Amino acid sequence: AQSVTQLGSHVSVSEGALVLLRCNYSSSVPPYLFWYVQYPNQGLQLLLKYTTGATLVKGINGFEAEFKKSETSFHLTKPSAHMSDAAEYFCAVTYGGGSNYKLTFGKGTLLTVNP
Amino acid sequence: SQTIHQWPATLVQPVGSPLSLECTVEGTSNPNLYWYRQAAGRGLQLLFYSVGIGQISSEVPQNLSASRPQDRQFILSSKKLLLSDSGFYLCAWSPTGRAAGNTIYFGEGSWLTVV
Numbered sequence: 001a002q003s004v005t006q007l008g009s010h011v012s013v014s015e016g017a018l019v020l021l022r023c024n025y026s027s028s029v030p031p032y033l034f035w036y037v038q039y040p041n042q043g044l045q046l047l048l049k050y051t052t053g054a055t056l057v058k059g060i061n062g063f064e065a066e067f068k069k070s071e072t073s074f075h076l077t078k079p080s081a082h083m084s085d086a087a088e089y090f091c092a093v094t095y096g097g098g099s100n101y102k103l104t105f106g107k108g109t110l111l112t113v114n115p
Numbered sequence: 116s117q118t119i120h121q122w123p124a125t126l127v128q129p130v131g132s133p134l135s136l137e138c139t140v141e142g143t144s145n146p147n148l149y150w151y152r153q154a155a156g157r158g159l160q161l162l163f164y165s166v167g168i169g170q171i172s173s174e175v176p177q178n179l180s181a182s183r184p185q186d187r188q189f190i191l192s193s194k195k196l197l198l199s200d201s202g203f204y205l206c207a208w209s210p211t212g213r214a215a216g217n218t219i220y221f222g223e224g225s226w227l228t229v230v
Contacts, residue, residue: 034218043121043205043221044159090159102149102174103219107158 002027002093006106014114019063019078021109023091026072033074034092034103035065044090050074061085086113117142121206121222128229134179134193136225138206141187146208148189149219150181153203165189166211201229 007022025031032051036044048059055067061084065076074091088110092103121138128134140146150162161174163181171181178197182190189206206222 036221041224041226043223044207045221046218049218102161102164105159 002031002095002104004091004093004104004106006089006091006109008109009107010110010112012112012114013081015083016080019076019081019085019111021076021089021091021111023065023074023076023106024072025074025091025093027093027095029095031093031095033065033067034094035059035063035074035076036090036092036105037061038088038090038108040087047076047089081111081113083113083115086111117208117220119206119208119220119222121225123225124223125226126228128196128227130198130229131195134191134196134200134227136191136204136206136227138189138191138222139187140189140208143187143208143210145186145211147211148183148187149207149209150179150189150191151205151207151221153205153224154201159205163191196229198229201227203227 003026005024013019034049035047037047038044047063048057048065050057050067058064063078065074067074088108090108091106094103118141148165151159152162153159163171163173165171165183168183168186179193204225207219209219210217
């Protein structure tokens with residue numbers, strides 16, 4: 001069975017500081033990994049995803065994540081936080097194979113950016 | 116391009132009343148369709164998914180049901196709402212095919228408050 005753990009339900013950073021949101025996964029087969037962002041009262045928007053190939057994945061809004069198989073991690077980073085990055089972030093995992101599939105989501109990390 | 120529409124955006128219903136949330140996808144054929152529920156502090160819970168017309172899989176036993184009367188239409192229903200049905204409901208779709216790395220795309224969500 002697959003699962004996702006997001007360490008820290010709430011992360012607070014200053015504007016201009018590094019953003020690091022942690023995600024660890026558990027999957028018995030090679031995973032496909034996703035990060036989504038959710039702004040208040042809105043749906044989820046894809047930030048980036050890892051399927052195969054390069055382990056450093058770049059996404060929208062300056063975010064990137066690195067797949068580390070040995071650490072079963074897929075942490076999300078951004079070098080310099082902006083006020084507009086304040087939102088909730090979800091890590092998700094699925095696995096390959098089959099014509100239908102389901103994402104398993106973490107419980108989310110709320111990012112606050114202080115001026 | 117593909118778009119997903121979900122309505123109503125907000126709903127306040129008394130306990131014991133019926134529910135109908137509707138979702139339609141445009142710009143694609145034979146999508147996988149999903150209903151998720153998001154409760155505070157619990158992340159996203161997959162309620163139902165569908166790989167074709169009339170094909171519904173339920174992930175958790177509950178007071179809700181889903182139907183797919185047309186290829187790109189997905190409906191979430193209840194005959195009698197419970198207080199515990201309150202939450203933020205998200206419809207989503209993904210392309211079909213064996214590429215499990217395909218992204219799941221979310222609608223804007225529907226806030227349901229049962230009073």
